[in-house]
Amino acid sequence: MPGRVVVVTSGKGGVGKTTTTANVSASLAGKGYKVVAMDADIGLRNLDVVLGLENRIVYTLVDVIEGVCRLSQAMIRDKRVPNLFFLPAAQTRTKDAVSSDQMAALCKELQQDFDFVFVDSPAGIESGFRNAAAGATEALVVTTPEVSAVRDADRIIGMLESLEISPIRLVLNRVRPDLVQRGDMLSVADVLDILAVDLVGVVPNDDSVVVSTNRGEPLTLGMQSPACKAFDNIGLRLTGEEVPFLDVENFGQKGLVGTLRKMFGF
Amino acid sequence: MGLFSRFFQGETTRETAKRRLQLVLIHDRSDLSVETMEALRKDLIVVINRYLEIDEQHIELELEREHSSVVLVANIPVRTVKRQPVNTGSEA
Numbered sequence: 001m002p003g004r005v006v007v008v009t010s011g012k013g014g015v016g017k018t019t020t021t022a023n024v025s026a027s028l029a030g031k032g033y034k035v036v037a038m039d040a041d042i043g044l045r046n047l048d049v050v051l052g053l054e055n056r057i058v059y060t061l062v063d064v065i066e067g068v069c070r071l072s073q074a075m076i077r078d079k080r081v082p083n084l085f086f087l088p089a090a091q092t093r094t095k096d097a098v099s100s101d102q103m104a105a106l107c108k109e110l111q112q113d114f115d116f117v118f119v120d121s122p123a124g125i126e127s128g129f130r131n132a133a134a135g136a137t138e139a140l141v142v143t144t145p146e147v148s149a150v151r152d153a154d155r156i157i158g159m160l161e162s163l164e165i166s167p168i169r170l171v172l173n174r175v176r177p178d179l180v181q182r183g184d185m186l187s188v189a190d191v192l193d194i195l196a197v198d199l200v201g202v203v204p205n206d207d208s209v210v211v212s213t214n215r216g217e218p219l220t221l222g223m224q225s226p227a228c229k230a231f232d233n234i235g236l237r238l239t240g241e242e243v244p245f246l247d248v249e250n251f252g253q254k255g256l257v258g259t260l261r262k263m264f265g266f
Numbered sequence: 267m268g269l270f271s272r273f274f275q276g277e278t279t280r281e282t283a284k285r286r287l288q289l290v291l292i293h294d295r296s297d298l299s300v301e302t303m304e305a306l307r308k309d310l311i312v313v314i315n316r317y318l319e320i321d322e323q324h325i326e327l328e329l330e331r332e333h334s335s336v337v338l339v340a341n342i343p344v345r346t347v348k349r350q351p352v353n354t355g356s357e358a
Contacts, residue, residue, distance in 0.1 A: 146283075147283050147286060147287050147290075150287055151287060151290060151291065151294065154291050154294060154295070155294060158295065180280070182278075183278030183279065183280045183281070184278065184279045184280055185280055185283075186280055186283050186284060186287075187280065190280065190283075190284045193284075194284065194287055194288060194291065
């Protein structure tokens with residue numbers, strides 16, 4: 001059976017597409033699934049640094065598509081997680097270097113060898129996004145509980161629907177319990193009410209994400225934190241497991257988040 | 267926003283955000299801008315005025331979401347029904 005191709009997208013930039021791609025990929029690989037994380041953000045790649053694999057890039061997916069190298073030569077095996085592979089984007093090219101058909105063909109080839117192909121999409125709704133979504137069998141839409149991010153997520157959901165990509169699942173990132181409790185942030189229920197898609201994860205705002213990105217170590221490789229748990233749960237839900245959602249909105253200041261804040265000196 | 271100002275405004279910023287988003291998304295989803303809505307309102311008034319005398323100040327015109335579709339809801343108070351429709355159309 002061919003693997004699943006999951007495009008990770010958002011519309012708005014900076015809401016956590018790459019963090020989600022890196023952490024969910026690492027989590028599933030850690031559970032024994034064969035996973036490839038592909039950076040489709042040609043010209044503005046970042047998945048390499050978030051995964052901590054930036055020094056191992058030799059070839060990119062553009063090289064594969066142009067026939068400069070074989071697919072296996074461009075794939076980087078993550079030495080920390082046996083089943084995790086990374087396919088980098090080119091940094092010195094533009095998104096016009098590849099076509100939707102070529103991306104779809106590449107995804108099809110990867111599907112033969114992997115259980116999951118995660119495609120980290122660029123922000124926006126132009127050709128870069130369309131290329132990233134070209135080979136997708138399903139989508140993760142990442143948003144934060146802010147009006148601008150939710151609005152853009154709505155637009156992206158509409159475009160994914162018109163591309164007939166289904167299912168579309170929502171990751172609500174950077175939820176701040178204190179703000180929700182104070183009535184100063186959209187709640188999980190508010191966002192679901194507005195976007196009307198299936199929820200696959202609620203990730204609390206968590207300093208450990210910054211720390212893990214600084215180090216280039218996905219959270220799900222070892223660090224214990226609320227965000228790590230949330231990304232782990234997203235992976236589990238993607239495999240069909242029923243995992244209760246973390247009650248992020250009721251995290252007390254003295255609870256997990258508070259403890260973490262103290263640990264990291266905030 | 268402090269509790270004090272919230273008491274007087276009667277709405278949390280969370281509620282404000284939700285309300286604004288719902289409104290903006292209706293326009294985004296139906297691709298109708300504020301300008302388009304205003305033009306639609308003006309055209310509707312012209313057409314209806316041929317048949318009915320209406321209260322133009324109290325027209326409510328909204329695109330509303332019903333489940334997964336968008337519905338145009340017009341609430342137009344009628345003052346009187348004209349005896350003879352005033353034909354201002356192009357066929358005149």
